[in-house]
Amino acid sequence: MLYFEVGTISNDSIDNLAVLLNQSHAAGLPVALSEQSFSAEDLASGSAYELAPFIRKDAPGPSDVMVVLEADLLDDAAMRRLRKAGLNGPGKTIAYGRFASEQARINAVARITYALGYEPSTPEIQTVQGLPEVSVPIFASARRRSSRSRPRVALVNPPAESEEQCAAFLPMSRERDYEMLVLTSGKEKRIWQDVLGLETPVWHYNEIAPHVLAAQIDIAVLFGPPNGWARFQALIANLVCANCILIDASEKNAWAGFGNNILPGTGRADFLATWLRKEIVPGRNEIETSDRFEAAKARFRLPPELKALIPAPASASMAKTDKGRTGDIVFMPTNGVGLGHAKRCMVVAKDLAQPDRAKFAAFPSCIGMLSRAGFDCSPLVARRLGTPDDNNDLVNYLRLSPFCVGASGFVFDGGFVFPSVMNAVLTNKLPAIWIRRGLWQDSQNNRVMLDRQKIFERIIVPHEAFEELNAPVAQSGRIREVGPIVQKINLSQAEKETIRAELAERLGRPLEKLVVTMLGGGVAADRRAQISAVAAHLSTRKDVTNLVVVYPTSVVDPGWFNHPNTVVVRTFHASVLMQAADIFISAVGYNSFHEVLYGAVPTIFIPQMAPYMDDQRARGNAAVQRGLAELVEPWEPLKLTNSIDEFLAGRAETVRETLAQFELPETGSAAAARIIEEICK
Template sequence: MTTSGERSFRIAQEVRSHAASGRRVGLLHAAPLRPDSRIAPEIQTCVRRGLASVVEASEKGTTGLLLVHGPSELDWPRKPLAGIRAEQAMLICHQIADYGVTRISQRLGVGVQWAPTNPWLRDAAPRNLKLMPDDHRPMLEALPPRSSPTRRSRARIGWIAGEGLPQPPDTEKAEIVALDEAQLSQLSLDRLSLLDGLAYFPAPEGVQLLDTVVLAAAHLGVAVAAAPWLKPHYKGVAVYCTPEEALSRLIAKASRKRPTDPVQPVSHPPAGSRQRPVMFVASNGVGVGHVSRLLAIARRMDPRLPLLFATQAQAVSAIERLGFLAEYMPSASYVGGDFELWDSWFRHDLETLVDAYDPALVVYDGNNPSHGLVGAVATRRDCRLAWIRRGLWGPLSSPFIDNSRWFDLIIEPGELKGQHDDGITARRRDEAVLVPPIRLLDEGELLTREEAARRLGLDPSRPSVLIQLGAGYNRDVVALVDNLISVLRRVEQLQICVAEWINGTQPLNYWQGVSYLRGYPLSQYFKAFDFSVSAAGYNTFHEIVNFDLPTIFIPNRHPSMDDQAGRSSHAQAQQAAFELDESELGDLPDLVNLLMDGKAREFLAGNTRSLHQSNGGADAARWLTQLHMAAQ
């Protein structure tokens, strides 16, 4: 039961089939265990759902039917089946070595039948063995396909790869996904429906076939191309051709398979049903943008759905203040050291949380959907996986960008209309559902000018400016704020307030006569200010534009950041804001003087009003509710 991939798929399908027929199913692991052994996720799911119970080797019991998979792999000297008394016993043979186990009837205390899994193993069986009349084929349940609301521009073809198998083709005609043993062990069986086609060309002498993978894929509506010698075995479920012909045959069949109408989102789960939770997983960025977008969506989910957060950002208190349960997992950047080692730890801890809370949906916001993240969730056949993937990456990429193929849903929060984007996500936009910009707060949730000023110790009758330049992880915020304050202090009566991020690298309380805005979310205080000087991170930018706060943007141009300069320059081109480079602040005094003029501020605010869009958090919540319902 610790062998992931084909073997665990087959056993799990048998468990589900027998349980559906009303039989009680017990699972006993009788093979040797390694220190790192673990029960395969597909089988874990069966146990968690009450379809089977775990039997210890020391227990005694009786059963109507004993199924022994891979008898040559059992730890016979330990006598793992000594306590089991069976009316019938069937030995399921996955390889020729399985026929070599001796004294089986004496070991089990009952007559046995041998069940080869394919015709070639049947031909290789010793003549003195009593074989089942038919091959032991996978038991396929009614696997619901994972429908996608998007239509890819290229077919996604899974190519079963490994030693002795033909290499996947190098082509731009389709997205080729190499499915070796390691990759298959990271997936649930029904996740094969995220493919458009599957190619399988094992060597003729190979007798350990991936029957469950191939037949389940076909059952899910995935086109299958296979080696001609497999036709007597798989019959009409595949097209039979050479590896060189497979790609064109699968692309042709995949084009006929794809849906023509997008799935329409729904907003409410069925009443009265038991609701498994939604788990929001926030990456740790240089600010709290990932957390803020997920909170924006969570606040707009159906209130009947239980929600929780697993965050790498140091923002647990902010999440909890908004009424959500939060678990903290230190990020790779916080821990330091080797990323792969951290990622293996991250997978272990995330799996522990998924086991404990049993979410039907995991929603990730971040730039690096690592193998640990995907492996922790994509192996679970009754848990969906979604990615909130902000665009405008600029020249950035991610070594894990191709893991997008294993997400059931990708939502891209929008930018201002007309925003140019030539980043990697723009080139993969056919994977995603686009929604308007996502914001944590709506207009009606902002404090009035009088109340916001009172809480900050400001005089609402005097002009005030907010400086909000980010957490300071990759930018010398202190020096930049110091330069800004030296200019702003020249303006008579102007009140200066500096925003401090909840996960900032250091306090910014160095300047006398300056107010400080601490807490979360910052935008609830925007009406206290006449204008701001700000970075152009996604959340702050869209809050500024939608809440009509006249602003001088000083984008963070660090190579690790998204294209803040592109975002702020587009706003300036729309005459909705000003943009300055932090290395060229010579125009700052003139811009500040201009923004002290109420008519100038109203001109900018009038232009931002023309750029308003609805809050995409509500749209994202509807899409995620639909996905959650599919996993219930």
């Protein structure tokens, strides 16, 4: 095992560490970071997702090797860490540094020798022809690009002094012969997004490890000169060794000294677009298979001192194969409690040709429901209340990424694409699909969410039941619209009577009238007051039983147990109880709303309108306008009780008849399953 240390802890040294660690891992080296050397604060930069998978509790032993970066900057804190590591090992140490003189190198060696008790090796960091010096070795990983019929053209460091300058490249983002993406700094990323829109992928260097980022690119147009940033040089190394076409579009041909594997080009957007379309893309195969890359590849080989540490491959007789088995498809529902998202995923997974291909990474609130449906599950860690939205996301990445190893695809259903999702998808090279429902509120800021749609090969947008609720979807080759994804449960009258009879026997009371109240788990909005109002109002109606239905993981108000005629039921089978009810009182989430419509259940809706949610009020009003439901605002307790009385007096049956006769669009779960199977082969 190779354990890594740095001569001094700073943002730059941690970034260099992340680059070398990930490049080494991708090249086949067994790498690690000791928990005794790095604290969470040390790694809490943009590199945290790149470093966290390699942290181990143990320290290096006699059979391990230590790699010290920036040994020329060795400070006292690093000396203490090395001294502590030297108590049990490691057996060998490699120290990298850019020493100002031979005496500086001797001084660093002496200090490390004092700390460890033996002398480290200090191999020279080879400077790559045409690139400035950096403080870590630059080499390519073994990762290869996937074959793509429509190549991805990356504009690398294009000029962005003004929006007008960026707008010159807008036509290139609409080309049919290739896909355009932009690779820029974090500072300029916003400018490019404003000009190109969020449909065009815009990356900054720290979003993902260099070898993973390189896998997104087939043709790179280099606008800026070579620079001395290790992350940038590692990207170039991986592009060269994957036979990516590099084009020098810099001023004064700044890449000319790099070698003949870079084609001289132009930075003018109009000329560049025509040249790419007519010359480069049609001749891509000939360029990629020429020998012009070989000399440049030799510059990015693994240094001999590291290559010697790659473990011998396992014996072919010991290697396990599983030929003919179709890979699993990982489904990840989120956000919040995640039950609605999990239910939607579950409906789609059941419509796969092989439902047993589906496995779930889900929050604890959903595990019971998914397990009962027969799906294998891996629990994620829910965020704690009162903490930032990304709380525990790094922990979830450490669970999610190994769970995805060997999968054939990834399906995400949620409103916010967390870094854990992005990193798990890209580092495992998974084709990914996003089930993204619409009906966002006008006040929502979806910039971050829509920026991360670039990691998905397909985006499935389930329709709403009513056309006016379906917002226009940006035209894109990735987006597929399907009908409403809904669990359809249509019980016969005999089945409903059987359920009511079993409930009556279990509760020890007749069910002349059954009201089912289900207003959510309390994450988006606190609906205890409305539930209490319903229970209090029905407490004098001996002919009515009110079931307050909550999921097993939901919080229950003790006061609900004090109302006569009200019974609290914890269950995952709310859809069946809903069907048996005379009245259903519900929030207006996507799932419950469509189950009401397709199941013809008379319903009083109470919308939840948290800022990050979909527009439940618009959804409910659309049903009211068609005579298919009633909508009561959370602050209208008198209207709520009056509506309950009206429904019990006969209006419920009128609504049920109207629902039964209403023509609804074809559901979309089967279509969504076919799209997923097309991508996750």
